[in-house]
Amino acid sequence: MLLWGEEFTPGIVGLLASRLVDEHYRPTVVVSLDGDVGRGSARSISEFNLAFALQECHDLFTKFGGHPRAAGFTIPRENLPALRERLPAIARRQLAHLSLQPTINIDAHVRLATLTGENFQFFRDLAPYGEGNPIPVFITKGVKVVDAIRLGAQGQHLKLRLKHEGALWNAMAFGQGDAWHKESELLDIVYRVGMDQWSRSGTLRMIIEDFRPAAGQFTA
Structure with a gap:
Protein backbone atom coordinates (compact mmCIF):
# COMPACT_ATOMS: atom_id res chain seq x y z
CA MET A 1 0.00 0.00 0.00
CA LEU A 2 1.50 3.34 -1.08
CA LEU A 3 -0.09 6.71 -0.28
CA TRP A 4 1.18 10.25 -0.80
CA GLY A 5 -0.12 13.80 -0.51
CA GLU A 6 0.33 17.26 0.95
CA GLU A 7 -2.22 16.45 3.67
CA PHE A 8 0.20 13.97 5.27
CA THR A 9 2.59 15.90 7.53
CA PRO A 10 6.05 14.45 8.30
CA GLY A 11 5.10 14.01 11.94
CA ILE A 12 2.25 11.58 11.28
CA VAL A 13 3.37 9.46 8.32
CA GLY A 14 5.03 6.83 10.52
CA LEU A 15 2.02 6.59 12.82
CA LEU A 16 -0.35 6.37 9.88
CA ALA A 17 1.71 3.66 8.18
CA SER A 18 1.79 1.64 11.41
CA ARG A 19 -1.96 2.00 11.85
CA LEU A 20 -2.66 0.82 8.31
CA VAL A 21 -0.38 -2.20 8.77
CA ASP A 22 -2.27 -3.07 11.96
CA GLU A 23 -5.63 -2.77 10.19
CA HIS A 24 -4.83 -4.48 6.88
CA TYR A 25 -1.69 -6.56 7.57
CA ARG A 26 0.01 -5.34 4.42
CA PRO A 27 3.31 -3.45 3.93
CA THR A 28 2.50 0.26 3.86
CA VAL A 29 4.30 3.40 2.71
CA VAL A 30 3.02 6.92 3.43
CA VAL A 31 4.73 9.94 1.85
CA SER A 32 4.41 13.55 2.95
CA LEU A 33 4.75 15.95 0.01
CA ASP A 34 6.24 19.43 0.30
CA GLY A 35 6.62 20.97 -3.13
CA ASP A 36 8.78 18.70 -5.27
CA VAL A 37 10.09 16.64 -2.34
CA GLY A 38 8.50 13.65 -0.64
CA ARG A 39 9.46 12.27 2.76
CA GLY A 40 8.25 8.74 3.25
CA SER A 41 7.82 6.40 6.18
CA ALA A 42 7.33 2.68 5.63
CA ARG A 43 6.16 -0.10 7.95
CA SER A 44 6.01 -3.78 7.14
CA ILE A 45 5.00 -7.26 8.22
CA SER A 46 7.31 -10.13 9.11
CA GLU A 47 6.94 -11.72 5.66
CA PHE A 48 8.15 -8.65 3.72
CA ASN A 49 11.69 -7.25 4.02
CA LEU A 50 11.48 -3.47 3.59
CA ALA A 51 15.24 -2.98 3.60
CA PHE A 52 15.71 -5.27 0.60
CA ALA A 53 12.72 -3.74 -1.21
CA LEU A 54 13.97 -0.18 -0.85
CA GLN A 55 17.46 -1.23 -1.88
CA GLU A 56 16.01 -2.48 -5.17
CA CYS A 57 14.54 1.00 -5.69
CA HIS A 58 17.61 2.92 -4.50
CA ASP A 59 17.96 4.90 -7.72
CA LEU A 60 14.61 6.60 -7.04
CA PHE A 61 15.59 8.04 -3.65
CA THR A 62 17.65 11.01 -2.59
CA LYS A 63 18.39 9.07 0.59
CA PHE A 64 16.90 6.10 2.41
CA GLY A 65 17.52 3.79 5.35
CA GLY A 66 15.93 1.43 7.81
CA HIS A 67 15.53 -2.24 8.65
CA PRO A 68 13.21 -5.09 7.54
CA ARG A 69 10.14 -3.81 9.42
CA ALA A 70 10.52 0.00 9.34
CA ALA A 71 12.24 2.44 7.02
CA GLY A 72 12.24 6.01 5.75
CA PHE A 73 13.33 7.87 2.65
CA THR A 74 13.41 11.15 0.76
CA ILE A 75 12.27 11.05 -2.85
CA PRO A 76 11.75 13.56 -5.69
CA ARG A 77 8.05 13.96 -6.39
CA GLU A 78 8.54 13.01 -10.02
CA ASN A 79 9.80 9.54 -8.99
CA LEU A 80 6.68 8.55 -7.05
CA PRO A 81 4.87 6.99 -10.05
CA ALA A 82 7.89 4.75 -10.66
CA LEU A 83 7.93 3.78 -6.99
CA ARG A 84 4.24 2.90 -7.23
CA GLU A 85 5.07 0.49 -10.05
CA ARG A 86 8.16 -1.10 -8.54
CA LEU A 87 7.21 -1.66 -4.90
CA PRO A 88 4.01 -3.64 -5.60
CA ALA A 89 5.95 -5.80 -8.08
CA ILE A 90 8.59 -6.53 -5.43
CA ALA A 91 5.86 -7.30 -2.89
CA ARG A 92 4.13 -9.70 -5.26
CA ARG A 93 7.42 -11.50 -5.82
CA GLN A 94 8.25 -11.78 -2.10
CA LEU A 95 4.74 -12.62 -0.94
CA ALA A 96 3.61 -14.94 -3.73
CA HIS A 97 1.78 -18.05 -2.48
CA LEU A 98 1.77 -16.81 1.13
CA SER A 99 -1.41 -16.57 3.17
CA LEU A 100 -0.94 -13.26 4.96
CA GLN A 101 -2.40 -13.57 8.43
CA PRO A 102 -1.18 -11.67 11.49
CA THR A 103 0.47 -13.84 14.13
CA ILE A 104 1.47 -13.24 17.74
CA ASN A 105 4.65 -14.77 19.13
CA ILE A 106 3.94 -15.94 22.69
CA ASP A 107 6.86 -16.10 25.11
Whole structure:
Protein backbone atom coordinates (compact mmCIF):
# COMPACT_ATOMS: atom_id res chain seq x y z
CA MET A 1 0.00 0.00 0.00
CA LEU A 2 1.50 3.34 -1.08
CA LEU A 3 -0.09 6.71 -0.28
CA TRP A 4 1.18 10.25 -0.80
CA GLY A 5 -0.12 13.80 -0.51
CA GLU A 6 0.33 17.26 0.95
CA GLU A 7 -2.22 16.45 3.67
CA PHE A 8 0.20 13.97 5.27
CA THR A 9 2.59 15.90 7.53
CA PRO A 10 6.05 14.45 8.30
CA GLY A 11 5.10 14.01 11.94
CA ILE A 12 2.25 11.58 11.28
CA VAL A 13 3.37 9.46 8.32
CA GLY A 14 5.03 6.83 10.52
CA LEU A 15 2.02 6.59 12.82
CA LEU A 16 -0.35 6.37 9.88
CA ALA A 17 1.71 3.66 8.18
CA SER A 18 1.79 1.64 11.41
CA ARG A 19 -1.96 2.00 11.85
CA LEU A 20 -2.66 0.82 8.31
CA VAL A 21 -0.38 -2.20 8.77
CA ASP A 22 -2.27 -3.07 11.96
CA GLU A 23 -5.63 -2.77 10.19
CA HIS A 24 -4.83 -4.48 6.88
CA TYR A 25 -1.69 -6.56 7.57
CA ARG A 26 0.01 -5.34 4.42
CA PRO A 27 3.31 -3.45 3.93
CA THR A 28 2.50 0.26 3.86
CA VAL A 29 4.30 3.40 2.71
CA VAL A 30 3.02 6.92 3.43
CA VAL A 31 4.73 9.94 1.85
CA SER A 32 4.41 13.55 2.95
CA LEU A 33 4.75 15.95 0.01
CA ASP A 34 6.24 19.43 0.30
CA GLY A 35 6.62 20.97 -3.13
CA ASP A 36 8.78 18.70 -5.27
CA VAL A 37 10.09 16.64 -2.34
CA GLY A 38 8.50 13.65 -0.64
CA ARG A 39 9.46 12.27 2.76
CA GLY A 40 8.25 8.74 3.25
CA SER A 41 7.82 6.40 6.18
CA ALA A 42 7.33 2.68 5.63
CA ARG A 43 6.16 -0.10 7.95
CA SER A 44 6.01 -3.78 7.14
CA ILE A 45 5.00 -7.26 8.22
CA SER A 46 7.31 -10.13 9.11
CA GLU A 47 6.94 -11.72 5.66
CA PHE A 48 8.15 -8.65 3.72
CA ASN A 49 11.69 -7.25 4.02
CA LEU A 50 11.48 -3.47 3.59
CA ALA A 51 15.24 -2.98 3.60
CA PHE A 52 15.71 -5.27 0.60
CA ALA A 53 12.72 -3.74 -1.21
CA LEU A 54 13.97 -0.18 -0.85
CA GLN A 55 17.46 -1.23 -1.88
CA GLU A 56 16.01 -2.48 -5.17
CA CYS A 57 14.54 1.00 -5.69
CA HIS A 58 17.61 2.92 -4.50
CA ASP A 59 17.96 4.90 -7.72
CA LEU A 60 14.61 6.60 -7.04
CA PHE A 61 15.59 8.04 -3.65
CA THR A 62 17.65 11.01 -2.59
CA LYS A 63 18.39 9.07 0.59
CA PHE A 64 16.90 6.10 2.41
CA GLY A 65 17.52 3.79 5.35
CA GLY A 66 15.93 1.43 7.81
CA HIS A 67 15.53 -2.24 8.65
CA PRO A 68 13.21 -5.09 7.54
CA ARG A 69 10.14 -3.81 9.42
CA ALA A 70 10.52 0.00 9.34
CA ALA A 71 12.24 2.44 7.02
CA GLY A 72 12.24 6.01 5.75
CA PHE A 73 13.33 7.87 2.65
CA THR A 74 13.41 11.15 0.76
CA ILE A 75 12.27 11.05 -2.85
CA PRO A 76 11.75 13.56 -5.69
CA ARG A 77 8.05 13.96 -6.39
CA GLU A 78 8.54 13.01 -10.02
CA ASN A 79 9.80 9.54 -8.99
CA LEU A 80 6.68 8.55 -7.05
CA PRO A 81 4.87 6.99 -10.05
CA ALA A 82 7.89 4.75 -10.66
CA LEU A 83 7.93 3.78 -6.99
CA ARG A 84 4.24 2.90 -7.23
CA GLU A 85 5.07 0.49 -10.05
CA ARG A 86 8.16 -1.10 -8.54
CA LEU A 87 7.21 -1.66 -4.90
CA PRO A 88 4.01 -3.64 -5.60
CA ALA A 89 5.95 -5.80 -8.08
CA ILE A 90 8.59 -6.53 -5.43
CA ALA A 91 5.86 -7.30 -2.89
CA ARG A 92 4.13 -9.70 -5.26
CA ARG A 93 7.42 -11.50 -5.82
CA GLN A 94 8.25 -11.78 -2.10
CA LEU A 95 4.74 -12.62 -0.94
CA ALA A 96 3.61 -14.94 -3.73
CA HIS A 97 1.78 -18.05 -2.48
CA LEU A 98 1.77 -16.81 1.13
CA SER A 99 -1.41 -16.57 3.17
CA LEU A 100 -0.94 -13.26 4.96
CA GLN A 101 -2.40 -13.57 8.43
CA PRO A 102 -1.18 -11.67 11.49
CA THR A 103 0.47 -13.84 14.13
CA ILE A 104 1.47 -13.24 17.74
CA ASN A 105 4.65 -14.77 19.13
CA ILE A 106 3.94 -15.94 22.69
CA ASP A 107 6.86 -16.10 25.11
CA ALA A 108 5.31 -18.01 28.01
CA HIS A 109 2.15 -19.61 29.40
CA VAL A 110 1.78 -18.07 32.86
CA ARG A 111 -0.57 -17.79 35.84
CA LEU A 112 -1.68 -14.24 36.57
CA ALA A 113 -0.76 -14.65 40.23
CA THR A 114 2.92 -14.99 39.26
CA LEU A 115 3.02 -11.57 37.56
CA THR A 116 3.93 -9.65 40.69
CA GLY A 117 5.78 -6.37 40.90
CA GLU A 118 9.03 -8.24 41.59
CA ASN A 119 8.72 -10.39 38.49
CA PHE A 120 7.64 -7.41 36.42
CA GLN A 121 10.79 -5.56 37.49
CA PHE A 122 12.80 -8.43 36.02
CA PHE A 123 11.14 -7.88 32.65
CA ARG A 124 11.70 -4.12 32.91
CA ASP A 125 15.40 -4.80 33.43
CA LEU A 126 15.48 -6.52 30.03
CA ALA A 127 14.68 -3.19 28.33
CA PRO A 128 15.11 -1.37 26.04
CA TYR A 129 12.63 -3.22 23.87
CA GLY A 130 12.50 -2.88 20.13
CA GLU A 131 12.84 -4.74 16.84
CA GLY A 132 15.46 -7.20 18.10
CA ASN A 133 14.15 -7.35 21.68
CA PRO A 134 10.34 -7.31 21.65
CA ILE A 135 8.21 -6.82 24.77
CA PRO A 136 7.36 -10.23 26.32
CA VAL A 137 3.93 -11.60 25.42
CA PHE A 138 2.11 -14.07 27.67
CA ILE A 139 -0.90 -16.36 27.47
CA THR A 140 -3.21 -17.31 30.34
CA LYS A 141 -6.16 -19.65 29.90
CA GLY A 142 -9.46 -19.84 31.74
CA VAL A 143 -9.55 -16.24 32.97
CA LYS A 144 -12.86 -15.08 34.46
CA VAL A 145 -14.41 -11.81 33.26
CA VAL A 146 -15.57 -9.91 36.34
CA ASP A 147 -16.57 -6.78 34.44
CA ALA A 148 -16.40 -5.55 30.84
CA ILE A 149 -17.03 -2.04 29.52
CA ARG A 150 -16.84 -0.90 25.91
CA LEU A 151 -15.12 2.46 25.44
CA GLY A 152 -14.63 4.87 22.55
CA ALA A 153 -17.03 6.72 20.27
CA GLN A 154 -18.04 3.48 18.53
CA GLY A 155 -17.36 1.18 21.46
CA GLN A 156 -14.24 -0.03 19.68
CA HIS A 157 -12.15 -0.53 22.84
CA LEU A 158 -12.71 -2.87 25.76
CA LYS A 159 -11.92 -2.32 29.44
CA LEU A 160 -11.90 -5.52 31.48
CA ARG A 161 -11.67 -6.58 35.10
CA LEU A 162 -10.26 -10.12 35.17
CA LYS A 163 -9.79 -12.81 37.81
CA HIS A 164 -7.63 -15.92 37.73
CA GLU A 165 -6.74 -18.11 40.72
CA GLY A 166 -7.54 -15.26 43.10
CA ALA A 167 -5.52 -12.62 41.21
CA LEU A 168 -7.45 -9.55 39.99
CA TRP A 169 -6.26 -7.49 37.03
CA ASN A 170 -7.38 -4.46 35.07
CA ALA A 171 -6.93 -4.87 31.32
CA MET A 172 -7.42 -2.94 28.09
CA ALA A 173 -8.12 -4.46 24.68
CA PHE A 174 -7.73 -1.68 22.13
CA GLY A 175 -9.72 -2.00 18.92
CA GLN A 176 -11.32 -5.28 20.04
CA GLY A 177 -14.71 -4.12 21.28
CA ASP A 178 -16.58 -5.89 18.48
CA ALA A 179 -14.94 -9.21 19.40
CA TRP A 180 -16.51 -9.19 22.85
CA HIS A 181 -19.65 -11.22 23.59
CA LYS A 182 -21.38 -10.98 26.97
CA GLU A 183 -21.83 -14.74 27.19
CA SER A 184 -18.04 -15.21 27.17
CA GLU A 185 -17.49 -15.51 30.93
CA LEU A 186 -14.16 -17.34 30.61
CA LEU A 187 -11.41 -16.27 28.24
CA ASP A 188 -8.02 -17.40 27.02
CA ILE A 189 -6.01 -14.18 26.76
CA VAL A 190 -2.77 -13.17 25.04
CA TYR A 191 -1.28 -10.01 26.53
CA ARG A 192 1.65 -7.91 27.66
CA VAL A 193 2.08 -6.12 30.97
CA GLY A 194 3.08 -2.53 31.68
CA MET A 195 2.80 0.19 34.29
CA ASP A 196 -0.54 2.00 34.50
CA GLN A 197 0.51 5.56 33.66
CA TRP A 198 -2.67 6.96 35.23
CA SER A 199 -2.16 5.20 38.55
CA ARG A 200 -0.46 7.13 41.35
CA SER A 201 0.32 3.90 43.19
CA GLY A 202 2.38 2.45 40.32
CA THR A 203 0.06 -0.49 39.66
CA LEU A 204 0.48 -2.85 36.72
CA ARG A 205 -1.89 -2.92 33.77
CA MET A 206 -2.52 -5.59 31.19
CA ILE A 207 -2.75 -4.82 27.46
CA ILE A 208 -4.61 -7.62 25.69
CA GLU A 209 -3.38 -8.46 22.20
CA ASP A 210 -6.01 -11.13 21.50
CA PHE A 211 -8.59 -13.27 23.28
CA ARG A 212 -11.02 -16.10 22.67
CA PRO A 213 -13.69 -17.97 24.67
CA ALA A 214 -12.02 -20.50 26.94
CA ALA A 215 -12.77 -24.20 26.77
CA GLY A 216 -11.63 -25.05 30.32
CA GLN A 217 -13.27 -24.59 33.71
CA PHE A 218 -12.44 -21.80 36.14
CA THR A 219 -11.65 -22.04 39.83
CA ALA A 220 -12.00 -18.70 41.63
